[in-house]
Amino acid sequence: MTQDKNKPFIVAIDGPAGGGKSSVCAQLCIQEGWGYINTGALYRAIAFLAGKKAIAFTDHGQLDDVVGDFVEKFQWDSKTSTLYYDGESISEHLQTEEAGAKASQVAKIETVRKALIPVQRHLIFSSLKPVVLADGRDIGTVIVPDADLKVFLTANLKTRAQRRYTQLEPQTLKTVSDHISSSAPADDQLNAIMHDMALRDEQDEKRGVAPLSMAPDAILVDTSDQSLEQVVDQVKALILDRYRLRK
Numbered sequence: 001m002t003q004d005k006n007k008p009f010i011v012a013i014d015g016p017a018g019g020g021k022s023s024v025c026a027q028l029c030i031q032e033g034w035g036y037i038n039t040g041a042l043y044r045a046i047a048f049l050a051g052k053k054a055i056a057f058t059d060h061g062q063l064d065d066v067v068g069d070f071v072e073k074f075q076w077d078s079k080t081s082t083l084y085y086d087g088e089s090i091s092e093h094l095q096t097e098e099a100g101a102k103a104s105q106v107a108k109i110e111t112v113r114k115a116l117i118p119v120q121r122h123l124i125f126s127s128l129k130p131v132v133l134a135d136g137r138d139i140g141t142v143i144v145p146d147a148d149l150k151v152f153l154t155a156n157l158k159t160r161a162q163r164r165y166t167q168l169e170p171q172t173l174k175t176v177s178d179h180i181s182s183s184a185p186a187d188d189q190l191n192a193i194m195h196d197m198a199l200r201d202e203q204d205e206k207r208g209v210a211p212l213s214m215a216p217d218a219i220l221v222d223t224s225d226q227s228l229e230q231v232v233d234q235v236k237a238l239i240l241d242r243y244r245l246r247k
């Protein structure tokens with residue numbers, strides 16, 4: 001691969017929900033000052049804005065308008081990983097499991113994905129940081145197929161659900177799933193999260209366009225039996241080893 005040294009060193013981090021992508025990227029940014037583009041936020045934003053306008057996800061014509069309008073009016077603050085629409089932060093609306101599940105539904109639609117490709121590439125390539133991490137489902141396969149390093153971060157379903165469960169505040173738990181209350185026994189709540197996560201995995205893996213899959217040249221990191229610190233150290237070592245080769 002010919003290297004343009006003015007381009008950032010791009011790390012594609014793909015994997016299923018709850019595999020640890022955003023926690024690892026956030027830690028690496030704090031420790032190393034690297035840039036981070038969380039591409040899931042774009043799909044979450046489209047689902048959120050469509051919901052606000054009461055547009056059904058089956059109405060692809062209106063959804064395309066939502067995407068066009070979003071592309072025109074959004075801003076991404078890379079320092080704080082905050083997404084703005086029409087001058088206002090919408091990040092606080094995008095963080096629930098419900099927002100993730102809805103994002104997964106709009107992410108199945110080809111025209112939505114197509115419109116977001118140049119947006120993601122622009123955010124990644126225009127970064128002024130020497131190293132940029134981009135996380136999502138198709139970064140290494142579609143968005144930046146010639147990324148300098150590709151990591152596929154995953155963990156078994158039970159571990160991912162357990163992590164998500166401990167991250168969630170009791171009052172937000174009810175948004176995890178329509179079929180469980182936050183006063184239900186912990187095991188039932190965990191099972192509900194596992195159920196919803198399995199559905200989201202299936203939806204992301206089986207969609208016809210740009211499904212979640214590991215690029216053949218990605219490095220698989222299974223985080224099931226590792227702490228966040230261990231995974232951060234492992235991914236950092238992978239990046240620094242490859243980055244030094246480029247310099």
Ligand code: DC
Nearest residue numbers: 039040043100103104107136137138
């Ligand atoms: O990474 P996340 O949980 O914020 O992503 C939410 C959903 O958005 C995910 O279930 C599928 C979709 N997504 C995608 O299809 N492609 C990406 N690059 C990022 C997210």
